[in-house]
Amino acid sequence: MSGMGGTGTAAQLRAQAAAHSAHNYHPLPVVIADAEGAWVTDVDGRRYLDMLAAYSAINFGHRHPRLVAAAQRQLERVTLVSRAFEHDQFGPFCAELAALAGMEMVLPMNTGAEAVETAIKTARKWGYEVKGVPGNEAVIVVFDGNFHGRTTTIVSFSTDPDARESFGPYTPGFRIVGYGDLGALASAMDDNVVAVLFEPIQGEAGVLVPPPGFLAGVRKLCSDHGALMIADEIQSGLGRTGTTFACEHEDVVPDMYILGKALGGGIVPVSAVVSSGDVLGVFKPGQHGSTFGGNPLACAVAREVIAMLATGEYQERSAKLGAHMLDRLNELPQDKVRDVRGRGLWAGIEFAELSGRDACERLAARGVLAKDTHGSTIRLAPPLVISEQDLDVAIDQVEGLVR
Numbered sequence: 217m218s219g220m221g222g223t224g225t226a227a228q229l230r231a232q233a234a235a236h237s238a239h240n241y242h243p244l245p246v247v248i249a250d251a252e253g254a255w256v257t258d259v260d261g262r263r264y265l266d267m268l269a270a271y272s273a274i275n276f277g278h279r280h281p282r283l284v285a286a287a288q289r290q291l292e293r294v295t296l297v298s299r300a301f302e303h304d305q306f307g308p309f310c311a312e313l314a315a316l317a318g319m320e321m322v323l324p325m326n327t328g329a330e331a332v333e334t335a336i337k338t339a340r341k342w343g344y345e346v347k348g349v350p351g352n353e354a355v356i357v358v359f360d361g362n363f364h365g366r367t368t369t370i371v372s373f374s375t376d377p378d379a380r381e382s383f384g385p386y387t388p389g390f391r392i393v394g395y396g397d398l399g400a401l402a403s404a405m406d407d408n409v410v411a412v413l414f415e416p417i418q419g420e421a422g423v424l425v426p427p428p429g430f431l432a433g434v435r436k437l438c439s440d441h442g443a444l445m446i447a448d449e450i451q452s453g454l455g456r457t458g459t460t461f462a463c464e465h466e467d468v469v470p471d472m473y474i475l476g477k478a479l480g481g482g483i484v485p486v487s488a489v490v491s492s493g494d495v496l497g498v499f500k501p502g503q504h505g506s507t508f509g510g511n512p513l514a515c516a517v518a519r520e521v522i523a524m525l526a527t528g529e530y531q532e533r534s535a536k537l538g539a540h541m542l543d544r545l546n547e548l549p550q551d552k553v554r555d556v557r558g559r560g561l562w563a564g565i566e567f568a569e570l571s572g573r574d575a576c577e578r579l580a581a582r583g584v585l586a587k588d589t590h591g592s593t594i595r596l597a598p599p600l601v602i603s604e605q606d607l608d609v610a611i612d613q614v615e616g617l618v619r
Contacts, residue, residue, distance in 0.1 A: 221249045221250075221259065222247070222249070222259065224259075225259065225260070226245075226246075226247040226258060226259050226260055229247045229259065230245065230247060242573075244576060244577060244580050244585065245577075245580070246258055246264065246580055246585065247259045248264075251266070251278035251279060252277070252278050252279050253277040253278060253279075253599065253601055253602075254266055254277055254278075254598055254599045254601060254602040254603070254606055255278075255606075256278065256585070262583070263583065264580065264583050264584060264585045265583060265584050265585065265598070265602075265606055265609060265610045266278070266585050266598065266599065267579075267584055267585055267586045267596045267597065267598045267610050268585055268586055268587045268595065268596075268597055268598075269482075269597050269598055269599045270477070270482060271419070271451055271477060271587075271597065272419075272450075272451045272452075272454075272456050272477045272478055272562075272597050273476075273477040273478055273480065273482050274478075274482040274599050275454060275455055275456060275477075275478035275482075275530070275599060275600050276478070276481055276482065276521070276524065276530065276599065276600060276601060277482075277599040277600075277601040277602075278482060278599070279482075280481065280482075280601070282520055282524065283481035283482070283483055283517055283520050283521065284483070286481075286516050286517050286519070286520035287481075287483050287484070287513065287516065287517050289516065290305070290512055290513050290516035290517070291513065293512070294512050295511065295512055295513045296508065296511045296512065296513070297511070297512065298507050298511075299505055299506075299507075299509065299510060303512045303515075304512075305512045305515035305516050305519065306510055306512070306515055308515075308519060309322070309324070309510070309515035309516075309518055309519050309522075310322040310324070310510075312519055312522045312523075313475075313479075313488060313490060313518070313522055314490060316460065316522050316525060316526065317461070317473050317475075317490040318469065319473070319490045319491055319492060320491070320492050320493045320496075321490070321491060321492065321493050321495075321496040321497070322488050322489070322490050322496075323338075323488060323489045323490075323496055323499070323504070323509075324486070324487070324488045324506075324509045324510035324514070324515070325487045325488065325489070325506050325509045326485045326486065326487055326506060326508050326509055326514070327365075327476065327485050327487055328364075328365055328450040328474070328476035328477060328487050329364070329365025329366060329367050329370060330487055330506065330509075331450065331474045331475065331476050331487035331488060331489055332364045332365050332367075332370055332413075332448060332450075332474055333365075333367055333369060333370070334474075334489045334504065335411075335413065335446050335448075335472060335474050335489050336356060336369065336413075337504060338472070338489060338491070338495060338496060338498065338499070339354070339356055339410045339411035339413075339444050339446065339472075340354045340356075340389070340410060341498045341499070341503075342410065342444065342495050342498050343408075343410030343411070345498055346494070346495075346498065347410060347442055347443075349407070349408050349410055350408075353408050354389055354408060354410045355389055355390070355391050355406070355408045355409045355410065356373075356389060356390050356391070356409070356410060356411045356412070356413055357390075357391045357392075357393060357401065357404050357405070357409055357411070357412045357413070357443075358373045358390055358391070358392055358393075358412075358413050358414070359392065359393060359394065359395040359396075359414055359415075359418075360375045360392055360393070360394055360395055361375060361376075361395050361418050361421035361424065362374065362375070362392075362395070362413075362414075362415060362418065362421075363376070363379070363415070363418065363419065363420030363421065364413065364415075364448055366379060368383060368386075368387065369387040371383050371386075372384075372386035372387040372388075372390060373386075373387075373390035373392060375392065376420075391404050391409075395414075395418060395421075395424065395426065396424075396426040396427050396430050398429075398430060398433040398434070398437070401433070401434065401437055402437055405437055405440075405441045405443065406441075407441075409441060409443045410443055410444060411438075411443055411444040411445070411446050411472075412434055412437070412438050412443055412444070412445055412446065413446045413448060414434060414445075414446070414447065414448065415447075415448045415449075415451070415452065416431060416447055416449065416452050416457075416461075416462035416463050416465075417451075417452045417457065417462055417559060417562070419451040419452065419562070419595070420589055420590075421589070421590065422557065422564040422566065422589055422590050422593040422595070423557050423558050423562055423563055423564030423593075423595055424557060424564070425557055425558065425559055428466075429466070430466075431463055431465070431466040431468045432466045432467075432468055434468075435468045435469075435470070438471070444471040444472055444495065445468075445470040445471045445472070446470060446471065446472045446474065447461070447462075447463050447470040447472070447473050447474065448474045449461050449462060449463070449473050449474060449475055450474055450475060450476040450477050450487070451477060451597075452562070453473065453475055453478070454475065454477075454478040454479060454521070454525060455478070455525060455530040455531045455534050455560075455600055456478070456534060456560055456561065456562050456597065456600070457534065457538070457559040457560035457561075457562055458531055458532075458534045458535030458538055458559065458560035458561075459531055459535070459560075460525060460531055461473065462559070465559065471491060471492065471495060472489060472490065472491040472495060473489070473490045473491070474487075474488075474489055475487060475488050475489075475490060476488070478521065479518050479521055480514065480517060480518060480521075481517045481518070481520065481521045483517050484513055484514045484517055485514070486514040486515075486517065486518045530600045530601075533561075533600050533601070534560040534561045534600050535560060537561055537600075537602065537604060537607055538558070538559065538560035538561040538562070538563075540604065540607070541558075541561060541563060541596070541607060541611065542556065542558050542563060544608075544611045544615075545558075545563055545565060545611065545614070548565075548614070548615060548618055549618055549619070551568060552567065552568050552569060552618035553565060553566065553567055553568060553618060554566040554567065554568045554592070558596075561596075561597065561598055561600055561602075562595075562596070562597050563595070563596045563597075564589075564593050564594070564595055564596075565593065565594050565595075565596065565614065566592055566593045567592045567593075567594075567617075567618070568592070570592065570617065570618075571588070571591060571592055572588025572589060572590070572591060572592055572593050572594045573588045575588065575594050575617055576588045576594055578617055579594075579613055579614065579617065582613040582616065583613065584609075584610045584613045584614070596610070596614075598610065
């Protein structure tokens with residue numbers, strides 16, 4: 217691998233970043249210069265197993281040959297025209313993504329947060345124009361521990377102090393209930409509720425899997441009250457949990473999927489809201505949009521992602537390797553590990569004595585990259601292309617922290 221990289225040692229490059237970038241992240245002391253598959257290499261030539269996969273944006277591994285080739289082909293043709301004009305990748309992308317999701321319409325954006333904002337606007341507009349909710353009285357029910365992005369509107373209904381504090385005044389129109397608590401959700405439903413927005417598995421909260429029957433219960437309550445069931449599958453979707461969508465684990469079909477991260481193949485930011493014509497049909501020209509949303513390069517890469525998922529190969533790998541990963545993690549000593557949670561190739565490990573940050577720093581020293589969240593928890597989300605042998609190497613290093 218070759219290309220124009222940063223100039224300087226790891227320490228110099230980290231100091232440069234610290235001096236000239238806002239301190240809105242606290243990265244591990246690793247400066248990556250190259251990557252391929254499940255492996256990354258730092259500027260000093262040391263290799264690491266990537267067990268985070270950019271929060272599931274790298275589901276297919278770094279620089280997957282099919283995705284790089286799709287991007288290269290498109291780079292040689294056209295990369296951006298804006299939505300003022302049509303391009304030859306747009307219609308096929310929308311049709312293929314709609315088919316993958318079993319829906320009818322797609323509204324493409326760029327980032328996950330943009331897609332969530334789009335879903336919120338869609339639900340409110342649908343609520344007023346289709347359901348008949350009085351103007352400016354629409355309510356969207358969300359769950360504590362949620363993570364849907366960091367825009368001003370989204371942090372207004374966050375329960376994470378780091379994400380929310382000092383960013384008010386906050387946007388009204390949201391009602392927060394306990395995650396996994398169908399009774400609380402039922403009590404929150406009324407005629408002004410236009411949607412229930414949820415993560416099928418809460419990633420940022422520590423890979424929290426809801427109790428069995430929760431998703432089916434949300435589906436029933438939404439149907440009973442004429443509200444949209446909106447599944448934020450930005451992290452959980454597109455193969456991560458062993459199925460195309462995490463909602464499939466309870467045979468549930470929401471009214472709307474919010475997708476992102478892996479949809480761009482780790483090459484370009486691509487997100488989308490996918491729903492029925494009755495729901496997304498509320499938009500008229502000029503009411504919502506994005507200059508880069510649905511651009512030719514993004515659509516070309518995303519089409520290749522969709523084609524790869526259509527084979528079922530990656531979902532099957534995630535289910536099989538994920539079962540192996542969770543089996544091994546559940547064998548960790550219970551006096552050192554409070555809890556292991558997960559589904560597919562996605563796990564949260566809650567330590568009894570280590571902080572999550574300390575665990576991740578120790579893993580990095582052992583050649584494994586992971587990410588902490590909420591104190592004593594770390595998340596593992598390796599690329600779906602990881603080999604079983606490499607997966608075992610990574611788990612061996614996690615085991616080494618507590619043995």
